[in-house]
Amino acid sequence: MMVSKAARRYAKALLQSALEQDKLAEVEKDVRFIQSTIDDSRELKVFLRSPVIKSEDKLEGLLAIFGSHVTDELKSLFRLLSEKRREDLLADICSGFIKLYNEHQGIIRVDVETAYELKDTQKQALHKELTDKTGKKVKMNVSENKDLIGGLVVKIGDTVIDGSVKYKINKLKKQFAVGTAV
Numbered sequence: 001m002m003v004s005k006a007a008r009r010y011a012k013a014l015l016q017s018a019l020e021q022d023k024l025a026e027v028e029k030d031v032r033f034i035q036s037t038i039d040d041s042r043e044l045k046v047f048l049r050s051p052v053i054k055s056e057d058k059l060e061g062l063l064a065i066f067g068s069h070v071t072d073e074l075k076s077l078f079r080l081l082s083e084k085r086r087e088d089l090l091a092d093i094c095s096g097f098i099k100l101y102n103e104h105q106g107i108i109r110v111d112v113e114t115a116y117e118l119k120d121t122q123k124q125a126l127h128k129e130l131t132d133k134t135g136k137k138v139k140m141n142v143s144e145n146k147d148l149i150g151g152l153v154v155k156i157g158d159t160v161i162d163g164s165v166k167y168k169i170n171k172l173k174k175q176f177a178v179g180t181a182v
Contacts, residue, residue, distance in 0.1 A: 003096040007089045010077070011096030015104065017073050028101050030070040035094035037065070049088045058087045107137045111155040115148040115164065130154070 003011070018027035038044050047053060047061060059082035067075065081087045102108065110130055118126070123142060130138045134156065145153075150165035 003092045003099070004089065006086065007092035008096045010081075010086075010089060010093045011100055014073065014077055014093065014097050015100045017076075019104075021073065023071055023073060024101070024104075026071050027073050028098070030066075030074050031094050031097045031101075033069060034066060034074070035091065035098070038091045038094070045091070048090055055082045055085050055087065058082060062087070062090075102139075105137065107139055108134055108156060110138050110140045112140060112142045113145040113148060113153040113155075113164075114142060115144070115146060115150045115152070117144055118142060130156075 014027065014031075015024075018024045038048070044065070048058060059078055062078045062082075063075065066078070077093070078087075078090075081090060081093075112126065123140070127138055127140050130140065148164035148166050149169070151163045151168075153164050153167075154161040
Protein backbone atom coordinates (compact mmCIF):
# COMPACT_ATOMS: atom_id res chain seq x y z
CA MET A 1 0.00 0.00 0.00
CA MET A 2 1.29 3.42 -0.96
CA VAL A 3 1.37 5.94 1.89
CA SER A 4 1.36 9.69 1.22
CA LYS A 5 4.20 11.94 2.36
CA ALA A 6 1.92 13.66 4.86
CA ALA A 7 0.81 10.33 6.36
CA ARG A 8 4.44 9.20 6.54
CA ARG A 9 5.37 12.36 8.48
CA TYR A 10 2.55 11.82 10.97
CA ALA A 11 3.52 8.15 11.32
CA LYS A 12 7.15 9.07 11.93
CA ALA A 13 6.15 11.65 14.55
CA LEU A 14 3.92 9.09 16.27
CA LEU A 15 6.77 6.58 16.34
CA GLN A 16 9.14 9.19 17.80
CA SER A 17 6.59 10.15 20.44
CA ALA A 18 6.00 6.50 21.38
CA LEU A 19 9.75 5.93 21.68
CA GLU A 20 10.23 9.05 23.79
CA GLN A 21 7.34 8.09 26.08
CA ASP A 22 8.59 4.48 26.23
CA LYS A 23 5.17 3.29 25.01
CA LEU A 24 6.12 1.75 21.68
CA ALA A 25 4.48 -1.65 22.32
CA GLU A 26 1.23 -0.06 23.54
CA VAL A 27 1.03 2.38 20.64
CA GLU A 28 1.79 -0.37 18.12
CA LYS A 29 -1.02 -2.53 19.55
CA ASP A 30 -3.44 0.41 19.44
CA VAL A 31 -2.46 1.36 15.88
CA ARG A 32 -3.09 -2.22 14.71
CA PHE A 33 -6.49 -2.13 16.46
CA ILE A 34 -7.39 1.16 14.75
CA GLN A 35 -6.18 -0.10 11.38
CA SER A 36 -8.18 -3.33 11.58
CA THR A 37 -11.28 -1.42 12.69
CA ILE A 38 -10.98 0.99 9.74
CA ASP A 39 -10.27 -1.88 7.33
CA ASP A 40 -13.36 -3.76 8.54
CA SER A 41 -15.73 -0.78 8.43
CA ARG A 42 -16.74 0.80 5.15
CA GLU A 43 -18.87 3.29 7.11
CA LEU A 44 -15.90 4.46 9.15
CA LYS A 45 -13.83 4.97 5.98
CA VAL A 46 -16.62 7.05 4.44
CA PHE A 47 -17.05 8.98 7.70
CA LEU A 48 -13.35 9.89 7.87
CA ARG A 49 -13.16 10.93 4.21
CA SER A 50 -16.42 12.87 4.05
CA PRO A 51 -15.92 16.59 3.33
CA VAL A 52 -19.47 17.26 4.57
CA ILE A 53 -18.88 16.09 8.15
CA LYS A 54 -17.26 18.70 10.40
CA SER A 55 -13.84 17.98 11.88
CA GLU A 56 -15.23 18.42 15.39
CA ASP A 57 -17.81 15.71 14.70
CA LYS A 58 -15.12 13.41 13.29
CA LEU A 59 -13.03 13.95 16.42
CA GLU A 60 -16.02 13.16 18.64
CA GLY A 61 -16.65 10.01 16.60
CA LEU A 62 -13.04 8.85 16.81
CA LEU A 63 -12.95 9.45 20.56
CA ALA A 64 -16.29 7.67 21.01
CA ILE A 65 -15.10 4.65 19.01
CA PHE A 66 -11.49 4.42 20.20
CA GLY A 67 -11.17 6.75 23.21
CA SER A 68 -11.40 4.14 25.96
CA HIS A 69 -9.25 1.65 24.03
CA VAL A 70 -6.19 3.68 23.00
CA THR A 71 -3.28 5.54 24.58
CA ASP A 72 -3.10 9.30 25.06
CA GLU A 73 -0.63 9.50 22.15
CA LEU A 74 -3.33 8.33 19.77
CA LYS A 75 -5.95 10.60 21.27
CA SER A 76 -3.51 13.47 20.71
CA LEU A 77 -3.07 12.31 17.12
CA PHE A 78 -6.86 12.37 16.65
CA ARG A 79 -6.98 15.94 17.98
CA LEU A 80 -4.09 17.04 15.75
CA LEU A 81 -5.67 15.48 12.67
CA SER A 82 -8.94 17.21 13.55
CA GLU A 83 -7.23 20.61 13.93
CA LYS A 84 -5.51 20.17 10.56
CA ARG A 85 -8.64 18.66 8.93
CA ARG A 86 -6.63 15.56 7.96
CA GLU A 87 -8.74 12.78 9.48
CA ASP A 88 -8.81 11.11 6.07
CA LEU A 89 -5.12 10.23 6.58
CA LEU A 90 -5.71 8.04 9.64
CA ALA A 91 -5.69 4.68 7.78
CA ASP A 92 -2.53 5.65 5.87
CA ILE A 93 -0.88 6.86 9.07
CA CYS A 94 -1.58 3.47 10.66
CA SER A 95 -0.06 1.65 7.67
CA GLY A 96 2.96 3.96 7.69
CA PHE A 97 3.44 3.55 11.43
CA ILE A 98 3.38 -0.25 11.19
CA LYS A 99 5.95 -0.15 8.40
CA LEU A 100 8.22 2.14 10.46
CA TYR A 101 7.66 0.03 13.58
CA ASN A 102 8.69 -3.12 11.69
CA GLU A 103 11.82 -1.39 10.36
CA HIS A 104 12.67 -0.16 13.86
CA GLN A 105 12.21 -3.65 15.32
CA GLY A 106 14.08 -5.39 12.47
CA ILE A 107 10.96 -7.23 11.33
CA ILE A 108 10.26 -8.07 7.71
CA ARG A 109 7.08 -9.43 6.23
CA VAL A 110 7.49 -12.40 3.91
CA ASP A 111 4.64 -13.74 1.79
CA VAL A 112 5.03 -17.34 0.69
CA GLU A 113 2.81 -19.03 -1.88
CA THR A 114 2.99 -22.79 -2.07
CA ALA A 115 1.39 -25.32 -4.39
CA TYR A 116 0.42 -27.49 -1.42
CA GLU A 117 -0.09 -26.95 2.29
CA LEU A 118 3.20 -26.99 4.17
CA LYS A 119 3.66 -29.18 7.22
CA ASP A 120 4.60 -27.41 10.45
CA THR A 121 8.17 -28.75 10.23
CA GLN A 122 8.47 -27.36 6.68
CA LYS A 123 7.14 -23.98 7.80
CA GLN A 124 9.61 -23.92 10.69
CA ALA A 125 12.52 -24.86 8.42
CA LEU A 126 11.52 -22.21 5.85
CA HIS A 127 11.13 -19.60 8.61
CA LYS A 128 14.56 -20.44 10.01
CA GLU A 129 16.14 -20.28 6.54
CA LEU A 130 14.55 -16.89 5.80
CA THR A 131 15.61 -15.56 9.21
CA ASP A 132 19.18 -16.75 8.66
CA LYS A 133 19.37 -15.35 5.10
CA THR A 134 17.84 -11.95 5.90
CA GLY A 135 19.27 -11.45 9.38
CA LYS A 136 15.88 -10.07 10.45
CA LYS A 137 12.86 -11.20 12.42
CA VAL A 138 10.54 -12.75 9.85
CA LYS A 139 6.75 -12.55 9.94
CA MET A 140 5.72 -15.15 7.44
CA ASN A 141 2.35 -15.36 5.71
CA VAL A 142 1.86 -18.68 3.90
CA SER A 143 -0.91 -19.23 1.36
CA GLU A 144 -1.75 -21.99 -1.11
CA ASN A 145 -1.87 -21.48 -4.87
CA LYS A 146 -2.58 -24.71 -6.79
CA ASP A 147 -1.67 -22.96 -10.08
CA LEU A 148 2.00 -23.15 -9.08
CA ILE A 149 1.90 -26.93 -9.73
CA GLY A 150 4.80 -27.43 -7.29
CA GLY A 151 7.45 -25.45 -5.43
CA LEU A 152 6.91 -22.03 -3.93
CA VAL A 153 7.11 -18.28 -4.49
CA VAL A 154 8.67 -16.06 -1.81
CA LYS A 155 8.00 -12.31 -1.73
CA ILE A 156 10.16 -10.11 0.49
CA GLY A 157 9.29 -6.48 -0.08
CA ASP A 158 9.84 -5.83 -3.80
CA THR A 159 11.91 -8.99 -4.27
CA VAL A 160 10.24 -12.12 -5.66
CA ILE A 161 11.97 -15.48 -5.62
CA ASP A 162 9.99 -17.79 -7.88
CA GLY A 163 10.88 -21.44 -7.37
CA SER A 164 7.58 -22.76 -8.68
CA VAL A 165 7.24 -25.52 -11.25
CA LYS A 166 4.89 -23.26 -13.24
CA TYR A 167 7.63 -20.61 -13.54
CA LYS A 168 10.19 -23.18 -14.63
CA ILE A 169 7.82 -24.63 -17.25
CA ASN A 170 7.09 -21.16 -18.64
CA LYS A 171 10.81 -20.43 -18.76
CA LEU A 172 11.45 -23.65 -20.70
CA LYS A 173 8.60 -22.81 -23.12
CA LYS A 174 10.22 -19.44 -23.84
CA GLN A 175 13.62 -21.05 -24.39
CA PHE A 176 12.14 -23.60 -26.80
CA ALA A 177 10.19 -20.86 -28.62
CA VAL A 178 13.40 -18.85 -29.09
CA GLY A 179 15.31 -21.98 -30.14
CA THR A 180 12.77 -22.95 -32.84
CA ALA A 181 12.56 -19.41 -34.22
CA VAL A 182 16.26 -19.50 -35.18
